[in-house]
Every structure is written in C-alpha cells, then in structure tokens.
Amino acid sequence: MPRVKVVKPQLELNPAVWNKVSEEPHGGTWSCLLCGARTMVFSSIRKHINYQKHQELENNFLKMQSRVTQFKDTMNTPESHFTGREEENSAGNEVDDPEPGIIKPPNHGPQENTFSDNELDSCASDLDTSSDLSDLNSNDEADGEDFELSAEDLDLMRELGRVGDGDLASTTPRPHVDRSWWPFRTKEYMIASLVIGYAHAILSQSIYDRIRSMFSLVHVILPDWTTNRREKKKHRDLLQMDVNKSYSILGNPTYALSIQKILAQEVGNPLVTRAMDYYPEDARGKNIFKLFQSKKWLEDMDPDSRAPMVRTKNGDFYLFDPVQLPNDSVVVPIFFIKEVRICGQNIAHEIHISEFYCAFPNIAGPDGLMLSQRCQGRLYELGDHMTVIHLLPNPWRNHTKGRMIRHMPITLYCDDTSGNQSKRWNKHVSFYFTLSGLPPNWSNQQYNCHYLTTSNVANAMELAGPIVDEMNQLSTTGAVAWDAGLMEEVLVTSNVLCFLGDSPMHAEATSTPIPTNSLHPFRACDLSSVSVKDKATIDYVCSFTMLDSSGLWVSES
DSSP states (O other), X not given: XXXXXXXXXXXXXXXXXXXEEEOOSTTOEEEETTTOOOOEEGGGHHHHTTSHHHHHHHHHHHHHHHHHHXXXXXXXXXXXXXXXXXXXXXXOOSTTSOOTTSOOOOOOOTTSOOOOHHHHHHHHHHTTOOOTTTTOOTTOTTSTTOOOOOHHHHHHHHHHHHHHHSTHHHHSOOOOOOOTTTTSSSHHHHHHHHHHHTTOSOOOHHHHXXXXXXXXXXXXXXXXXXXXXHHHHHHHHHHTOOOEEEEOTTSOEEEEOOHHHHHHHHHTOHHHXXXXXXXXXXXXXXXXXXXXXXXXXXXISOGGGSOXXXXXXXXXXXXXXXXXXXXXXXXXXXXXXXXXXXXXXXOOOOOOGGGOOBOGGGOBOTTXXXXXXXXXXXXXXXXXXXXXXXXXXXXXXXXXXTOEEEEOOEEEEEEEEOSSTTOXXXXXXXXXXXXXXSOHHHHTSGGGSEEEEEESSSOHHHHHHHHHHHHHHHHHTOEEEEETTTTEEEEEEOOEEEEEOOHHHHHHHTTOOOGGGOSSOOSSSOOOOSSTGGGGSHHHHHHHHTBOTTSOBOOOO
C-alpha cells in the first residue's frame, strides 16, 4: 500500500505575536514577541507554538486584545470623552513614549491575569533559549540606555497603538501638551527624576517600583524605571554634560566635568548673563563689594588674560591694536574697563570707546599706505628695563571670526572632606568654581557654585591636571557659545582670578610646607620660630598678628 504524504496545514502567524527578523530561504527567521526567545527558523515555529507557556501567554494576549477592542468601542461612543483631569494626570501626552495612566481599561477579576516578567522568564527557560537582550544591564549607565521593555510596557504600547490606529484618532482632538515643565515632558517625569536623583543616594529599581506604587495610591502615575533612564540620557545629550575620564601622572583615574561646557551654559542662561560683568570696574574706592572691582582684575592681570576686545557701532576693537580717533590721531588701548581712570604710569590718555573711529586693519596714512603694512605685524612696547613685542593684528581677531568675546574669569576652590574629624579614611578632594563676574549675592547661591571633580584616591594636583589643560585652552583659543543677552554666537575666554582653599590645599598647590607644622610658614614674610613649642608663645602670636602685648600696631620695620 503506497504511503500517503500528510500535508500540514499552512501556518497563519499573527503579526502582533511574531516578528520576521530576516528574509532567508525556507521561510526566513522569526522571533516570538511574547516569549522573548531568540530567533528561530520557520520550521521551528510549529514546535514553539505547542509549548504550554506560549499557549498561555497567547491566550492572555488575545484576551487583552478583546478588552482593548471593547475599550475602543466605548471611547468611540458620542458620550465618551477625555476629562480635564485625565489630561492633567497623563504622563504620556506624546505618542512616541507612552506612559501608564493614559488609558485605564475596565477592571477585571483575578482570573484574567496578564502575562508578567516571571512568566516570560519561565517560558524562556522551557524553550532552553535566552533573549538577545539578556546581557543588557539596566543599572549600567554605559550601555546606551537601550533596555528590553517589560511586559507591562509592551501591553500599554500595544493598547495605544491599536487605539490610535482606529477611528479614535480621527474623532478625538489631540490633547494639548503642557510645555511648562520642560525639559521634562510632564510634572510626573520631574517628580520621578527627583525621587531617583535628588537624594544623592543609590536607589534600586525595586525600591523605585515600591515608591511608584505608593504614588499611585494618590492617583499620581509615575513613569517606568526604564523610561526614566531614557529621559536622563536625553537630558544629558541636551546639556552635553558628559563626564571626562583621564589618568593622572601617577596612573590614577580621574573624572571631571568640562569647564568649557559649564561656561557655555552660563552665558546661555538669560538670568545669569543679565547679572554678569565681563569687564573690570573702577569704583574709585567707594562701594567696593564685587570681585570685578578688585585691583587684581583692574590692573594686575597679565596682558594676555585681560578682556581682549570691545564692540562699538564702528566695529570691533582689540587690546594693543592701534585705533584711529575722529581727529586722525592713533592710540593703543591697554585696558578696557567700565569706568576709565589712570591705572598705571604707562597710561597716557583716558578715552571713551565711543570715540573709537577706525580699527587697525582699516587705518591708512595720508599717502594711502595702510598702517598694517608700516608696522609689519609688530608693535614694540618700550619699558625701562625690557621691550615687549605685541603681534599685529591681535591674534584674537583671527580666533573670533567676527564674534563678540565674553571674558569670564572664575574663582576656583579646592577642599578635602571626609565626614570624620581625623580624615584618616574616606577623604575626598573636590574642586568647585564660581563666576568672578557675578556679584556676591549671586555667586554665593548653591546653583551658581559649579562642581568640577572629586576623588578619594587622587590628590589635589592630580585632579588639577585636566582643569589646567582646559583653562589653558580657554585662555588661548576660547570656546564658541550662545549668548542669551546678545542672541548670537560669542567666543568665551576664561582664566583663574582666585584660587581658594585652606592651608593644606594652598601648601600642596604651591609646593610649600603646611603652615601649622612649619617653622618658616611663609615665603614672603620673615615670620619664623626656633621650635614648634615656641609657636605657642605670646611672642610668636604677637609677631603673627603684628601687635604688641598691649594690642598696639607694630610697624614692619
């Protein structure tokens, strides 16, 4: 009797359950979206659908489809509409990344259980396979934030996709998206970010899930853990505040934020740039309370560290570039300050910038010969003991490419903190800075004190290495940023106006002994002691304070 070939019925695969990965001979390769298993050939699908766990998940999925269909029919009725409270509490007004709380299906009994992560894991174990995404760790910041969606997220995305594809999208107006919480999508996103990050403590996913369930008791639906991590990555990309890793000269790894990017954010902040001063100010000895009124910024800065340019209606003018006045006389600016005065013996004139008429590249003599050709690219500053040569035109003119320069000196601060009085363990050395151009009532605010780096392994000089490199770049070439006050691109330059720290930090930065243990604590003073015991005597204290035993002032002589 001849054998009869049994013809198997053709498989009809549900596209919501099965995903075709690649086009290959004999049906290609497929993956099951319910079980999360690795890809399989077409001939293995029939075996896979006979597994008990797959059948249970598929039944639960079909039940959910029917519930969503009922929900869509309910929403399409004329009397159904979105209430204002639903729009207010919605954590996912945007379609690209929906969140729980947008759609609330009807309540069902415990017999209609949706599939969970545990069921997915057990199904994957029955198949003796593992997911391609199983190696991804949601607690690792460096994995690109691409995490596998949980079963709950998958349910909600399918619900929204099917509701949005129906008639509801054409009959219901798109809800208004509230941008008042930008860069967060809604206030729920902001609350979730505060819950995770504001405490400056490690928060696990399980603890966050419990906190999230507590908020749900008061009808506040927070975004999922993986959604929060995606939002964090978007914010980091928006701010461009990546942590820079480097190795010190002793081989210790150090991590620091970029001063260049922090300054770019500050000059782009309309609140900060409105209160910022970019030029020193001559207060004429009255009402001095700001750093840009100090003598160091006003007079003692190195010529290469001063504010290099000023802009008027007649063009851009730079330090040490000759300037022609309306009376055809030519002068050389040495300082740009807000209230001009004679700052030194070498300054011969006080000229307001409104009198600047012609910049150096355009100055021509009576014979038509350009001044730039006469000077041959050099300006000689003759002094009593030395001659300083300045390049013409000022190199900053080529660096700016027509942009305005924003000179933003900083006040750098370094200290060690440990949490224990002896500092014998867990000692962290940290660097911070504030903008010297801000008044004290601004720079003393917490949000204007900028963190740079810290380490409990590297010392202060090791941590200062990347900071010095970046400050050298800012002081020589600058960095392009957007100015919120001028509403245009500017070139930001900076240098360290002051370096603050306690005695150990200053001793390490200047390679000098710690004053408390040194018999000769100062390099610019003759204060000394024969022994450590003599430093506790009245004579040493009087020498230190420059007062006699009666409290009267003692002259240096």
